[in-house]
Amino acid sequence: MEHLTGFAREFLKAMRNLLPIVAVVAVFQLVVFRGLPEDPLQLVVGLLIVGVGIAMFLQGLDLSVFPVGKNIANQFTRRGALGPLLAFGFAIGFAAAVAEPALIAVAEQAEIVSDGRINGLTLRVVVAVSVGLVLVLGLLRILRGWPVHRLLIGGYALALATTFIAPQEIVGLAYDSGGVTTNIVTVPMIAAIGLGLANSIRGRSVLADGFGLVALCVMVPIIGVQLYGVWVYTFGNTGAVAAAPGAGSGHWAADFALGLAETVRDVLPIVLVVLFFHYLVLKHKIAHPVRVLVGFVMVLVGLYAFVVGLKIGLFPIGTQMAEQLIERDVPALILLFALLIGFATTMAEPALVAIGNQAEDASRGRLNGSAIRIVVAVGVAAGITLGVYRILVGGPFHYYVMASYGVVVVLVFLAPKYIVALAFDLGGVTTSEVTVPLVTALGIGLATALEGRDALMDGFGLIAFASIFPIISVLLYAMLLERIPTLRKETS
Template identity: 25%
Template sequence: MNFIKKLKDTSLSVLPVMAIVFFLGVTIVPLKREILLNFLSGGILLILGLTIFLTGVDLGIEPMGERCGAELTKKKNLSLLLTAAFIIGFIVTAAEPDIQVFADQVKQIFPFVNKISFTFVIAAGVGLFITLGLVRIVLNLSIKWTLFILYTILFLISFFSPASFFAIAFDSGGATTGPMTVPFIMALGLGVSSVRKDEDNSFGLTGICSIGPVLAVLFYSLMIKTGSAGGVLEKEALDHAGSAPAIFTAFKEALISIVPLFVLFIVFQFSLLRMTARQFARTVIGFIYSLIGLTIFLTGVNNGFSKAGSELGKTLGLLVSANGGLWGFVIIVLGLVFGAIIVCAEPAVWILSEQVESVSGGTIKRKALLIFLSVGTSIAIGLSLLRSIAGFNLKWILIPGYIIAMLLLIFSPPLFSGIAFDSGGVASGPLTSTFVLSFTLGAAATNSGSADSFGVIALVAMMPLIAIQLMGIIYTKKSSVQNSEEKGGAL
């Protein structure tokens, strides 16, 4: 744990976004002084909060998840492991702030949707697929065949579900992987695979979990009476996406997110883990750091970033609708830039990249992973903004994209396939779902309407599947060439 290093790294990730938005806000797309000041102060809070949160994850949440996975596996009681996994997945997902926000957004467009049942359906989907993911690890089933079969079933069901729910279902897969869910799920998978001493199975649990809510929402759409979308988000609803909650609201969201996991930790401590007093105290301190960091992070993101993103998107969207041409190109280029930079500030992305470097013994560099992830997310945001302007069907991008991802499973190493599908979940975190989503919502509201605002998270979750698997193929080829050269030199 190195607080100064984390502070430096997070600053380098967030400051470029702040510089670009501030430059645009005082030149090409003038923003109100109040919005710019809130944005700058929000950026500082975001950097500080992310640093403290990551420190807390290192201290408490990640070690707890790994210990739980390892101890449950050592019990050699599969039913106990799967029951505990389902309860963990359901409780943590139902408490995830991103899910509450997402359910509100869906209800605004589709009033016939019941928020509570919708939330529980998503939580059940995550719980069931955590158990499925752990069964795969325990039975040593192929990650490639597991993903291929599950996505084949998913797309077959999607053809029978209402078209209006297609984007919402795929968005739900990304919305479930929030700042508290991801660290624990990834650590749980690492803990189980560490007992089995199987490096290739260390990753992929988050990727499998992301399929669960998509399937669950598709089934939900088949069972309810569907109606037409509301058409266009009301101005108040759009503004609410970029509203500025007080620090107490952010604290409440962070508390709702962390308390269920902390309660599970207490239960596991006395029934399973039995940590020493020092280990217990260290974990509790980690949870406290995570709570403080997440509160500061959410305050910064919601208070400054989302409002600036919404206003920037609306202003550029009006310019596109009035003039088209060059402004359409400008807004797409901005989306590419924001996508490339902002994913590096996502809390879960940092955790995943550090775990990948650790598990691989440093052979897979964190910087290389972040570069490929940035490129994939950049393309996803660019396509989202192109769709918000042109208004074409999401299936035209999503189905070919997943077909490519499935084909790449044939050539990509199993470890990289697991990392790729995990990356799809972690890329769509709170920063993406606030600043980027608000930016796209603003552009869509002035062009194609709210129906095309859904699908942003789905595209952000899809592109890393392609990017990271391509990285794995390149990595394998370079390793083969290097080994050949070393053998030739030895001869």
């Protein structure tokens, strides 16, 4: 009964988080396009399935991913096993990234748009190795107590420097690849490891030291992909484009089984890494294995229902609306759509909900999870709008990125230090299964439709802006929180 009540509560929250998407669709369909969607019932059914999926997913995380991740970090710390811990970090990072659905989608688009010069599988391996290596660095940071802002500032300085030697065709893709390395399963797992490690080491702050791993996983792939681009565009040749995946068998039962198998494939590498290190390296049994198993099944089924709901309801209407806006060629409407859809899709991101709740718990009430989600959604909306504006008016991508990160660096020195790692992590959780397909379709569609734009050089990059601007908004939010007590004293 308790679990059923919890599920109902999570379902109602999920449906409330989906309301902004419904509002955006309704306003544009009724006011701008003056008509109803082609199949409004399909949209409603799809969103209901999404709500069920999010509720199951979040409950499954609480039963399995969070306790297992924190426990394995605690076990490594107690035993002082630095080598196996770092090996675990690399393995979990590589396994999480190489099977990431959003990265697979972006890699396939890059291979098609580049006429095969960029190899999709190679791109994924480059990103996965980058994530594995940087997770090793991130774990060392927590163990040694290194300030996260120094690593982040140094890393992004290197990323921006690499931008000047990388070919223009690869820059937007590189920043987008960094933004899609983390999804709604890997983010909670990586965050749980960091929080568990910080919690088990004396003198570490869970809020200041436990977060930051996701941020590093976003940063280093940018450098790796740009260096891969230097190699490809210097020595590589145009290759054959891989065939696009099939649309399905046409039978609902077969499609259901195939889709569920793909979901298992995406999550299985992470599960295998966790089981290998738990049983064979640490030689420690998982506490409450039945509950953990049920939790993992709920995560799988919830994730699958979530993706199915998106495909049924949100993706068709979102793609259709983007195409209608491009055909109308009214820049103000395109910018308004980018702003609203950026906010609405972010509010529905399950990983953001999970990390917002973890941040509220870690801060012991100093931060509010719901307020964090709104602040992050505002940042994503602003970032995607700026990215769309760049495509509409033209201009080198790296100038916009450098200016944006310049603002981030200034705010890092002004904001309270406890928020820095969390702010960068939140920038990495905004680009997941909801946002990436819609944003990628919008960017490539705009760049293809506008004269003088290149789909490869101009179509990618929106995801990068969707990752940068939440960092800015969260840092400003923390600065405001610190300022409010002072303002109260001055006015009293």
